Amino acid sequence: MSTRDTFYITTPIYYVNDVPHIGHAYTTVAADVLSRYWRLRGRDVFFLTGLDEHGQKVQQAAAKAGIEPQAHCDRLAPQFTNLWDRLNISHNAFIRTSDKPHQSVVQRYLQQLFDKQLIYKADYTGWYCTYDERFWTEKDVVGGLCPDCKRPIEQLSEHNYFFKMGQYQERLIEHIRQHQDFIRPDSRRNEVLGFLQTQKLGDLSISRPKSRLSWGIELPFDKDYVTYVWFDALVNYISALEYLPQGQPAGLRYWPADVHLVGKDILTTHAVYWSTMLMALEQPLPKTIFAHGWWTVDGEKMSKSRGNVVDPNRMVDQFGTDAFRYFLLREVPFGQDGDFSHSALVTTVNAKLANGIGNLLSRTLTMIERSCAGVIPERGPAVLPELEHRIEELAKQLPGRTESGFDALLFRDVLLTIEELNGLCDEYIDKSAPWKLAKQPEAQPQLHTVLNTSARALRLLALLLYPFMPNAAAQMIQQLGLSLDLSRPLAADAGHWNAPLAGSTIQKGASLFPRIESKPQGAKSVSETPASPQPTAAAPAASPSPAPATTAAPAPATTQPAQITIDDFMKVQLKAAKVLAAERVPKSEKLLKLQVSLGTEQRQIVAGIGKKYEPEALVGKTIVIVANLKPAKLMGIESQGMVLAAGDSEVRGLATFVEDVEPGTKVK
Numbered sequence: 058m059s060t061r062d063t064f065y066i067t068t069p070i071y072y073v074n075d076v077p078h079i080g081h082a083y084t085t086v087a088a089d090v091l092s093r094y095w096r097l098r099g100r101d102v103f104f105l106t107g108l109d110e111h112g113q114k115v116q117q118a119a120a121k122a123g124i125e126p127q128a129h130c131d132r133l134a135p136q137f138t139n140l141w142d143r144l145n146i147s148h149n150a151f152i153r154t155s156d157k158p159h160q161s162v163v164q165r166y167l168q169q170l171f172d173k174q175l176i177y178k179a180d181y182t183g184w185y186c187t188y189d190e191r192f193w194t195e196k197d198v199v200g201g202l203c204p205d206c207k208r209p210i211e212q213l214s215e216h217n218y219f220f221k222m223g224q225y226q227e228r229l230i231e232h233i234r235q236h237q238d239f240i241r242p243d244s245r246r247n248e249v250l251g252f253l254q255t256q257k258l259g260d261l262s263i264s265r266p267k268s269r270l271s272w273g274i275e276l277p278f279d280k281d282y283v284t285y286v287w288f289d290a291l292v293n294y295i296s297a298l299e300y301l302p303q304g305q306p307a308g309l310r311y312w313p314a315d316v317h318l319v320g321k322d323i324l325t326t327h328a329v330y331w332s333t334m335l336m337a338l339e340q341p342l343p344k345t346i347f348a349h350g351w352w353t354v355d356g357e358k359m360s361k362s363r364g365n366v367v368d369p370n371r372m373v374d375q376f377g378t379d380a381f382r383y384f385l386l387r388e389v390p391f392g393q394d395g396d397f398s399h400s401a402l403v404t405t406v407n408a409k410l411a412n413g414i415g416n417l418l419s420r421t422l423t424m425i426e427r428s429c430a431g432v433i434p435e436r437g438p439a440v441l442p443e444l445e446h447r448i449e450e451l452a453k454q455l456p457g458r459t460e461s462g463f464d465a466l467l468f469r470d471v472l473l474t475i476e477e478l479n480g481l482c483d484e485y486i487d488k489s490a491p492w493k494l495a496k497q498p499e500a501q502p503q504l505h506t507v508l509n510t511s512a513r514a515l516r517l518l519a520l521l522l523y524p525f526m527p528n529a530a531a532q533m534i535q536q537l538g539l540s541l542d543l544s545r546p547l548a549a550d551a552g553h554w555n556a557p558l559a560g561s562t563i564q565k566g567a568s569l570f571p572r573i574e575s576k577p578q579g580a581k582s583v584s585e586t587p588a589s590p591q592p593t594a595a596a597p598a599a600s601p602s603p604a605p606a607t608t609a610a611p612a613p614a615t616t617q618p619a620q621i622t623i624d625d626f627m628k629v630q631l632k633a634a635k636v637l638a639a640e641r642v643p644k645s646e647k648l649l650k651l652q653v654s655l656g657t658e659q660r661q662i663v664a665g666i667g668k669k670y671e672p673e674a675l676v677g678k679t680i681v682i683v684a685n686l687k688p689a690k691l692m693g694i695e696s697q698g699m700v701l702a703a704g705d706s707e708v709r710g711l712a713t714f715v716e717d718v719e720p721g722t723k724v725k
């Protein structure tokens with residue numbers, strides 16, 4: 058944990074006239090997850106979000122609606138505040154740039170800079186984009202179009218006020234060089250450094266003549282101008298601290314911010330404009346500006362004109378708040394671009410939540426209810442010592458691994474580690490078969506070990522999952538019959554594997570994550586479909602179904618598979634194959650590239666089992682492959698066969714053998 062006990066995190070302030078979409082939800086949920094984690098760890102968190110309300114677009118929209126801009130903003134603001142309620146966002150403050158105290162701070166800062174002669178008036182002629190409300194230089198403009206929004210732009214000449222941003226260029230480069238964490242991820246840091254080292258940083262126009270725009274903060278030293286929206290908006294991160302922390306002494310005790318979360322498109326305004334403004338105002342710079350990636354939708358850019366804007370409200374309606382939050386941070390490594398698809402969301406909810414955590418909770422509690430009168434039993438003797446040891450080891454490492462994950466904003470990694478514990482527990486229950494132990498009176502102590510171990514893991518999982526899924530975590534704690542208030546800092550030993558648990562009376566409740574039935578046809582999306590589908594092997598009804606990445610679209614649930622003759626079946630050549638090496642296919646969550654031995658020959662097989670298995674776990678295993686399948690390419694990689702696995706929309710288990718079988722042996 059960092060040495061300061063405060064943690065100040067911000068989201069961008071969103072344009073009030075935007076319709077909230079998945080991008081807004083993404084940043085805000087990420088900020089919420091971090092806030093909840095650090096609060097749980099006892100830090101004094103200040104989480105700020107809000108709205109950017111000034112500017113030409115708002116003025117125009119208000120004029121169109123025939124109302125004052127302020128009334129227009131007041132009408133639109135609830136779109137965001139309501140969504141944050143629905144997404145269970147625990148911000149400490151909500152700023153609106155039309156707030157009077159914010160306006161006063163902006164004016165005070167402008168006056169300070171003006172008095173220090175860091176703001177000057179000059180003529181400016183340039184290419185102006187009305188839509189983006191910004192000037193472009195000659196070399197940026199191609200074919201009379203704005204390089205950003207591609208709309209026509211016009212040449213404009215006017216007096217304006219400029220902030221002497223250019224003079225901070227060297228200091229900023231030095232700051233970025235010396236503070237590895239200042240801009241993250243590293244790729245973005247290098248981009249900003251590259252830009253600063255190769256281009257001359259100009260001064261920043263921070264005013265707009267009222268003749269052109271009146272909806273803004275008036276310059277304190279010239280009533281004919283309002284403040285440029287970005288100068289006004291960026292100041293929110295500090296002005297909020299002066300008037301919004303409730304019950305706190307006023308002042309800047311949270312400053313500098315620990316993390317400004319922003320999308321990649323607004324990194325320059327933060328890393329360059331805001332940093333140099335702070336230098337001029339003699340304020341410390343934020344510790345980290347983290348730029349996350351953008352979501353596309355089914356592989357396409359999200360836009361109103363395409364009609365593919367993902368409405369977070371609909372996602373909450375369909376999947377629930379917790380599941381949507383989980384998906385947002387599980388699907389893509391934070392910092393990289395990601396693709397949203399309805400089917401990817403369904404797959405995650407089903408595989409990770411319904412079949413994962415939800416199933417572990419429900420099967421554990423059902424057995425405790427049936428076999429132990431609803432009371433979590435004490436541990437008995439070891440049942441599967443090796444697995445129990447692995448579970449305990451992982452559980453002990455988890456709080457530390459989680460903390461490093463949160464320090465680095467690696468949300469996905471944190472979730473994968475959590476899933477690893479979930480997976481180990483599933484394996485443990487499958488192998489120890491407590492339902493069989495329950496039928497043997499002499500095996501009660503063993504049964505107790507299994508149920509106690511599983512309940513302990515669930516308790517830990519609830520604590521770890523809380524920042525991501527606050528409601529589900531609270532329900533898990535409640536169903537386990539524990540009294541832990543997750544909205545308060547946890548005691549230092551709360552995350553310990555051996556924290557007391559036995560004796561608690563469970564309260565089994567409704568299933569946490571009901572399985573979502575996906576549409577059987579027409580619901581496929583990029584993430585569900587292999588890069589180039591392979592033909593499906595005909596398999597007998599009783600055999601395990603092939604792994605999804607190598608199957609064609611499933612038939613509708615109501616259709617019975619056509620019957621085949623024994624001759625048909627005999628055309629399929631199944632063989633035992635030993636996995637010699639396995640690795641992930643880059644950029645694919647599902648695909649693994651396997652090198653397998655068939656005794657006399659070696660094959661390469663690409664299989665869609667990467668969500669279920671880590672590649673290392675497969676090396677040395679003897680599996681079943683379809684050996685006479687026509688080779689096909691999956692994401693450009695040749696696959697010479699197909700592995701057999703159980704499962705429908707997701708892999709449940711690989712087909713393998715009870716005995717040691719020589720690679721290459723025929724399977725019938």
Ligand code: MSP
Binds near residue numbers: 322353
């Ligand atoms: N008002 C400015 C920010 C001022 S902060 C002092 C602004 N607002 S915005 O509403 O247009 O965008 C807010 C955020 O949404 C940005 O961080 C942007 O990156 C993010 N996103 C917009 N579309 C997005 C996706 N398709 N995917 C992920 N985030 C995206 O900019």
